[in-house]
Amino acid sequence: MQALIENLVKLQAIELDRARLAQEARALPAETAQAEAALAAAERRAADASAALNREDVLRTRLEREIEAHRQKAARFRVQLDSVKTPAQAEAIEHEIQFAAMETGRLENEEYASLERTETQEAALAEARSQVELLAASLEAIRARVNVRRQELDAQMAMLDASREAVRKLIEPDWLERFDRLAAARGTGIALAENQQCTGCRMGLRPQTWNELREGKLLACDSCSRLLYWDPAMAPAPKPPQPAAIPGAGRAVRKPHQAGG
Ligand SMILES: [Zn+2]
Numbered sequence: 001m002q003a004l005i006e007n008l009v010k011l012q013a014i015e016l017d018r019a020r021l022a023q024e025a026r027a028l029p030a031e032t033a034q035a036e037a038a039l040a041a042a043e044r045r046a047a048d049a050s051a052a053l054n055r056e057d058v059l060r061t062r063l064e065r066e067i068e069a070h071r072q073k074a075a076r077f078r079v080q081l082d083s084v085k086t087p088a089q090a091e092a093i094e095h096e097i098q099f100a101a102m103e104t105g106r107l108e109n110e111e112y113a114s115l116e117r118t119e120t121q122e123a124a125l126a127e128a129r130s131q132v133e134l135l136a137a138s139l140e141a142i143r144a145r146v147n148v149r150r151q152e153l154d155a156q157m158a159m160l161d162a163s164r165e166a167v168r169k170l171i172e173p174d175w176l177e178r179f180d181r182l183a184a185a186r187g188t189g190i191a192l193a194e195n196q197q198c199t200g201c202r203m204g205l206r207p208q209t210w211n212e213l214r215e216g217k218l219l220a221c222d223s224c225s226r227l228l229y230w231d232p233a234m235a236p237a238p239k240p241p242q243p244a245a246i247p248g249a250g251r252a253v254r255k256p257h258q259a260g261g
Pocket of ligand 1: 221
């Protein structure tokens with residue numbers, strides 16, 4: 001019975017370690033994904049700033065072309081002004097020159113506003129690019145770390161799998177089946193009885209059960225059905241027959257959960 005209990009406890013420790021490793025392995029891609037998302041966002045900001053700068057460039061090229069056209073028009077009108085015949089003609093031409101000057105001024109203001117926007121976008125682009133650089137380096141580091149960790153986890157898992165196989169061979173199929181069913185349903189298949197309680201579900205144990213457990217029996221919890229065992233190493237205090245109590249000997253020291261291997 002004692003060997004069975006020890007093997008089941010060992011199996012449970014292995015299963016819990018495997019679950020912990022599997023959980024950590026499942027969380028690894030999220031770390032990379034988060035860094036990838038941050039980098040992608042910075043790249044989008046850089047691309048947006050770059051596109052905005054291109055639009056301003058295109059806009060200013062058009063504005064300059066239009067400004068030049070108005071200047072040439074004004075120059076042509078000034079030449080015509082030299083050969084006008086009537087004051088009405090002169091007035092009409094003056095009006096055209098004035099209009100061209102006004103348009104030139106308006107377009108120059110637009111160009112100035114575009115230059116101001118360009119300055120803002122250039123700062124945004126520089127900021128986004130330095131972010132891209134930092135985040136790309138950080139992503140590289142995270143990928144490398146995640147890879148190393150994954151390999152470590154794989155190696156640890158392989159060791160646990162080997163220990164698991166070994167210990168399962170030592171347990172009779174009926175007990176294994178019962179343990180597996182409980183572990184699948186409740187997360188753990190075997191629980192320590194401590195202070196007359198099942199540590200799996202915290203329900204109190206009947207005195208009869210408690211006594212039988214202390215005799216070394218493997219029982220089931222009435223409440224959660226987990227297999228129940230008592231660990232003599234966790235007995236609260238040595239009884240009178242051993243008068244010289246070793247300090248700390250009665251302390252609740254956890255049974256070592258060897259991960260095997
Ligand atoms: Zn229980």
